[in-house]
Amino acid sequence: MGLLSEGTPLSWEETKAKADHVREHGITQFINLWKRHKDVKKDCLLWGDEVEYTLVHLDHENEKSSLLLKGDKVLHVLQQQERENPADLKTIWRPEYANYMVEGTPGKPYGGLMAYFNMVEANMRRRRKEVMRLLSEPGETALSVVTFPRLGCPNFSRPEFPPTPTEGASRSLFYPEEVIFPGHPRFKTLTRNIRQRRGEKVAINIPIFKDKNTPSPFQEDLSQYGDSGESQAASLPDHIYLDAMGFGMGCSCLQMTFQACNIDEARHLYDQLAPLCPIIMALSAGSPIYRGFLSDIDCRWFVISNSVDCRTREERGLEPLQKDRFRIHKSRYDTIDSYLGPCNACYNDIDMVYDRDICSRLKAAGVDELLARHVAHLFIRDPISLFSEKIDQNDEEESDHFENIQSTNWQSMRFKPPPPNSDIGWRVEFRPTEVQLTDFENAAYVVFVVLLTRVILSFHLNLVIPISKVDQNMKTAAKRDALRQGKFYFKKDLLTGYSPPKASECICNCPCGNVDISRAVDAEDEYTEMTINEIINGKVSNNL
């Protein structure tokens, strides 16, 4: 749900003018947080999950379904308990991008005992019940589904609203303004600012599934939706064209966050879970239909990635760099670009763009090279929403500027420093899982991932492979039927104690900063292609 500062949002031009200010103070805030918490040890395991629900109206008589724009009303009631009795919460509710979405988390984090795993499903059931209780009109219900198949089709919402291609935050041919959550200015502000920064509407082109009767090439005449020609030019043949942030951020996912015992363990788990992102995503795949068309993908990842891609034409490499500082290879929503543990520096084999000045500043403050580069990479981005009341901060006690940039880098994993003024420690967030229809399935994924972290730590497993291979895996994972047909790069031998000669040249005892990370290792012997079945259930080998 991201940073929900109070107050008055600035225009894009005003926000852009303050970008350096936000970055500068954001880095100061990070340095302060890091200094204060870098030596904290033995925090206990605390963890939680986030489930996003979609409010739906089912008209059985006319066999029509539509998205119910009641998020604000429902949330107002759901959040009552938090306002009135914050001490004894069993569930916590937050708004999400669209007014048909609500997001629920457990009231208190789960802990380190095995018994907590038994509580996840029950708490999820409780959350669903709380939402359902507020949907009392006939036909109203809540689903935990990744995408609503007819989002963006004519009259897909209830109430119905026409899209406004020439005004509003999205300027979409398909996505009305009123679908965006109205209860907080953040979401409309982000939408407008991303579009204005980019210089044009976002363009999402999803490969269409070629069914028996699908025309070849498949190309919609977008003028029927009021297009002046801009969208037609941005759309690709044989693709489903979408043109708004809402098509991405209106998707639902399942996220897990857990607290590590110290910063090193957090970095270690971040690295170990990164290769699992594509695997878990392929396993949980649940979003093959967009704007009423069957697509050739099964996962939402690259839809969301394109839906918030604020990069200008220069940054995207379509024009030479003049006004912008960096050529940037990825949208601000995408997979991570580097491992954080010094032992894995040699697997960082992609060209990661980062701000050299910020990196130097962090290193001067004592932050090691890898972590400094990671933060300097996050901070190549401009803030895309800013509230007037939050411009001037006390960098010792507040961290809104850091969170501003941090929370609008939407990556497959998120490394989360402790917030100021709290007992919370270093945390890691696992973000790629597609939400499932039932509480049982959602609980299974959550428990599986958290248990897996315990197994990785208990048995000192090592799943790390070159990060470029993880990126390739993510592309494979999103494809139609990747679960059964996809081949994924995966580590051959999970047990540590084996390291190839080249890798050992840059490995040193964790943690330290003295690594030669300019050289990536060619670790071809360490990984091979496997199917999801082989990764999860094992390969039958003949040598024991």
Place this chain on the structure above:
Amino acid sequence: MADEIPIFPKAGSILINTGSIVNWNRLKRKPNHTPTDELKECISATVGSWLNDLDKTKAQYATDLKCINPTFSSNLSGDDREQLKITVKIFVTQPDPLALEDAIEKVLADLDVTSLETVLLSLSQPDQKSVSMDGIKTLWEVLERMVEKEKILAIGISDLAKDELEQLHTWSTVKPCINHVNLASCCVMPPDLTEYAKEQDIQLLTHSDPKGKSDIVTVYLPEMFPDKTFQDVLCSTATEKDSEGWSVSWIARYTALVKDRGIIKAKGYLVKAVRDVKKVK
């Protein structure tokens, strides 16, 4: 193989200590790796490495063997003992109170701790038609004495159906806090058992350890570690003569969990076997 000179012809008892296997790279994690397979591999590796360093001359006269793998020490004393939750499951095939007591004392000594959080008892008598409540009671009294002496904090039992569990619960002074139930024998827990457990505040935990017979449902499962299996392991690591006549007295499996973090700090096995040397040629 039958002509090979035995390495320890006079040995009448053997205590095998695998040490903490958590760091073992050797253990190839095969899919469907059963507890029996794991134990087999651990014993094989421990005995194997012990034989390598063995003084073969002295071994000819040794009567009590102690096979330990010193690299994988499982010493759990130390500053963070209070963060650990140590659970031990003891498998016996006879209701011999001395064997059970021996098992508990050996585990305490090996881990270098003064107490264990939980001990679970598994009595499996494959030749018996039904579970012997008398046998369980005999052993339970040993556990109760240990609780009194504060060597064990909580005690539990394995694979009892509702009626037997109720019998034990009613009769005992120190009540069972856990009934450790085989996952394979009941895809769905019998409702009378779950209800009773809830009433009496007994935790129903599941395991995948094989045992001779499950009383929840009449299912015949292989034993945890039949004597023949033990003998076969010794045969392949030592010699055929060295493997003859052994019978397993008890198996103890311990797990030390870091409470706040849910991480396994140590896991290992102790196995005690005996034989009458006079009967072995």
